[in-house]
Amino acid sequence: MIQMAKKMEKEAIKSSGIDFIRLGFALFFLVAVLTYSFLSSGSIPNNMFLAIAALFGAYMAMNIGANDVANNVGPAVGSKALTMGGAIIIAAIFEASGAFIAGGDVVKTIKKGIIDISAFGGNADPFIWAMMSALLAAALWLNFATMMKAPVSTTHSIVGGVMGAGIAAAGFTIVSWSTMGKIAASWIISPLLGGVIAAIFLYAIKKTIIFQNDKVAAARKWVPIFVAIMSWAFVTYLTIKGLKKIWPSIVDVLVFLPDEKKPSFLIASVFGLIVAGAVYIILKKTVANRATNLHNTRDSINLLFTVPLIFAAALLSFAHGANDVANAIGPLAAINDAVITGGISAQAGIPIWVMSVGALGIALGLALYGPKLIRTVGSEITELDQMRAFSVAIAAAITVIIASQLGLPVSSTHIALGGIFGVGFLREYLATTGPKEILVKQQTNIEDEKRVLKAYSSELKRLEDKADKTKADYERIVDLYKAIDHEEDKIKRTKKHIKSIEKVKYVKRDAIKKIIAAWVITVPASAVLSAAIFFMIKGIVL
Helix, strand or coil: CHHHHHHHHHHHHHHHHHHHHHHHHHHHHHHHHHHHHHHHCCCCCCHHHHHHHHHHHHHHHHHHHHHCCHHHHHHHHHCCCCCHHHHHHHHHHHHHHHHHHHCCCEEECCHHHCECHHHHCCCHHHHHHHHHHHHHHHHHHHHHHHHCCCCCCHHHHHHHHHHHHHHHHHCHHHECHHHHHHHHHHHHHHHHHHHHHHHHHHHHHHHHHHCCCCHHHHHHHHHHHHHHHHHHHHHHHHHHHHCHHHHHHHHHHCCCCCCCCCCCHHHHHHHHHHHHHHHHHHHHHHHHHHHHHCCCCHHHHHHHHHHHHHHHHHHHHHHHHHHHHHHHHHHHHHHHHHHHHCCCCCEEECCHHHHHHHHHHHHHHHHHHHHHHHHHHHHCCCCCCHHHHHHHHHHHHHHHHHHHHHCCCCCHHHHHHHHHHHHHHHHHHHHHHCCHHHHHHHHHHHHHHHHHHHHHHHHHHHHHHCCCCCHHHHHHHHHHHHHHHHHHHHHHHHHHHHHHHHCCCCCCHHHHHHHHHHHHHHHHHHHHHHHHHHHHHHHHHC
16 A cells, blocks of 8 residues: 555656646747747737737647647547657647648638628737737637637637637627627537548448458458559548648749649649549559458458558648648738728738747647547547548548538538547447347347246246145256346346447447537636636726
């Protein structure tokens, strides 16, 4: 007992030491951003607002890294395709690369047009306070959600923050409620689409490979096809979502492309098909060579999906960095523009230092605090192996493509988690409906055993009521008691087996309830917090 207490004390000291180091790195980054932004804008009026906004932006970026990035690499870690350290390194590099390379030169200062900036009447001060409030509120909510191990949408967090501060500054009429309705719809659309597509792909893999007698031969035929489909989806997704902001520069280099401001679905699909064809040819030969060392087991086939999963995690991280960096730096870019120009514009240029705050903050937040959410996404919702994680990854890319073409609002966080729910519920469905014939047979056996038991009980009662029992009667009574015990035991065991099959739960219900609750309250929680911060800033300034 004493040794156990000493061991627990030692672990607690070690854990607190690591937490202190993490906090030290985080504070160093925040102080560095605050100092640089203040010193570099010394000649600008209201530069203190800009410095504090930069601090909030850095804090927001770190929380995006700690919470949202887990959705990109969590499945790969949960399936053991990547180690935690490997996942953090890959995600940090590609998140930062996506932000720097494809993060764009201009972002909309009001995320998704949820408020009307004309309501500020050209007055920059309340606009600056509103954007600062939105940043801090969204960051605080993300920080809380990460502590509670609840993966939430960073986009919805900043949307709620902007909405709450906007209402506090100019009333409810400032909000575009139709846009907010679309965002609310995404709470249902995103996880449902992600879950259905992930389940379809996992079932297709099971049907074509795992349920076959010769799994190795089936894998040689189908694995290159599935990975080629994934390649098409990711290249198309990356072209549409990740490269749209630098597309004019690409068109200038590749002059044969149509002169468009952003890539069309057709162009992105052609790019995807070219890459998919090359991947199929290469992988067909690679899988054929590896097939000689494979065993006819599920675990052996799973190994073929490891490398595609690593690429998927990298590409998802790149696209996420390109798109979601705006959640951290969009309001900061707006504040920077308002402070420098003294006015309010719908769009603002992004200085390199602002982009750096977003990119480096996301990477640092992931490295310091990302593992908690990565474990939640990767292993605490349902058990993932490589083919299940592969299905989740491909669902994320295809869902975004479908949604973008249909004009549906979706959240990458909700899509990824919906995909995990989808593969988990598919496992439950197959576990309960697969052995249906066995269940029917066992239920029939129970009825037969009950009839036998009833016959034994009737015979026993008749013999026990008999007045003049013979030696044979007593021997038969003893045999009947034994037979009745045996039949009751058989019925009990069969019922227990049926119950265990019918109650298979591969998705942890508590995790689902917590995550869905966090999704639903993200926008209102951020909004209320942002409004309170706005009034506090206004009270201090005035």
